[in-house]
Amino acid sequence: MKWALVVGASGDIGEKIVLDLAKAGWSLYLHANTGGKRVSKLIDLFRVEYPKQDFLQISTDFNDLKQVENIASQLFTLDALIFAQGTTSYGLFSQSTYANTAKIMQMQVLSPLRLIQLLESKLAKNGYGRIIFLGSVYGGSGSAMEVAYSTAKGALSAFTNAYSKEVASLGITVNVIAPxxxxxxxNSAFSDSQKSAIDNQIPMGRFAVPSEISYWISTVLDEKAGYLTGQTIYVTGGWLK
Ligand SMILES: NC(=O)c1ccc[n+]([C@@H]2O[C@H](COP(=O)([O-])OP(=O)(O)OC[C@H]3O[C@@H](n4cnc5c(N)ncnc54)[C@H](OP(=O)(O)O)[C@@H]3O)[C@@H](O)[C@H]2O)c1
Incomplete structure (x- = not known):
């Protein structure tokens, strides 16, 4: 049986990812930070629907490196590691604090990279390990008012370029799905008029729904996708990239 750790299973995209993976027969470690209740409910549902698979909850604040390092000892086997956690903050970079930038980098870049170091040997065991990050189109194009977030997402793509080359011989692939x-x-802070202004810029004319992102996670996890590595795949409805 294959096991995946989904960091940010308590988020809207993360939830859709775990719903898809549970249905496809995966056993899962479901991570939450403050959204433990949402994940517990999913686990209760999965235990009824998929009694032959296992579902375990992991609670960690990715701003706390010690807690992140502790995750490694809670996992006994691992085939796929998916990072679907993330938050942004809006404002001019010149007016933002160093602490805010450090938090974004710790939670979205430094903690994941540390966890990968600790889990590489587990992911290498079966010869087809998978690492997937949720990046962002802003990691490629950059966004004013979200400079630290854009920087963090760009760093994930740069890490993917480099690290994929180190671990290809172990059968581990590393990719970014960038919505x-x-x-x-x-995006709940956007008003309806702000949302429709963005709709007007997107060639598809609308925001994606989470299933249009989780589809690509399932696709990259497929054993037949094992030759794809080091890539950032932009899923944007034609927007910006
Ligand atoms: N929505 C978009 O338009 C969009 C576009 C491009 C990329 N993305 C990326 O897609 C991913 C999922 O986003 P989403 O839209 O599903 O957002 P969401 O529903 O707000 O979910 C955010 C997730 O991040 C987790 N998280 C927040 N702070 C954390 C911390 N300190 N430690 C560990 N986990 C933490 C949350 O956990 P708790 O709820 O348990 O606290 C939650 O699971 C993110 O990486 C995001 O950057 C989203």
Missing amino acids: GAVDTKM
Whole structure:
């Protein structure tokens, strides 16, 4: 049986990812930070629907490196590692604090990279390990008012370029799925008029729904996708990239 750790299973895209993977027969470690209740409910549902698979909850704040390092000892086997956690903050970079930039980098870049170091040997065991990051179109194009977030997402793509070359011989692939705008709680601060202004810029004319992103996670996890590595795949409805 294959095992995946989904970091950010308590998020809107993360939830859709775990729904797809549970249905496809995966056993899962479901991570949450503050959204433990949402993940517990999913686990209760999965245990009824998929009694032959296992589902375990992991609670960690990715701003706390010690907690992140502790995850490694909680996993006994691992085939795929998916990072679907992330938050942004809006404002001019010149007016943002160093602490805010450091938090974004710790949670979205430094903690994941440390966890990967600790889990590489586990992912190498079966010869087809998978690492997938949720990046962003902003990691490629950059966004004013979200400079630290754009920098973090760009760093994930740069890490993917380099690290994929180190671990290809272990059978581990490393890729980024980089959405444009997705209709999730991350964008709940937008008013209807702000949302429709963004709709007007997107060639597809609308935000994605989470299933249009989770589809690409399942596709990259497929054993037949084992020759794809080191890539950032932009899923943006034609927007920006
Ligand atoms: N929505 C978009 O338009 C969009 C576009 C491009 C890329 N993305 C990326 O897609 C991913 C998922 O976003 P989403 O739209 O599904 O957002 P979401 O619904 O707001 O989910 C955010 C997730 O990040 C987790 N998280 C927040 N702070 C954390 C921390 N300190 N430690 C660990 N986990 C933490 C949350 O955990 P808790 O809820 O448990 O605290 C939650 O699972 C993110 O990487 C995001 O950058 C989203």
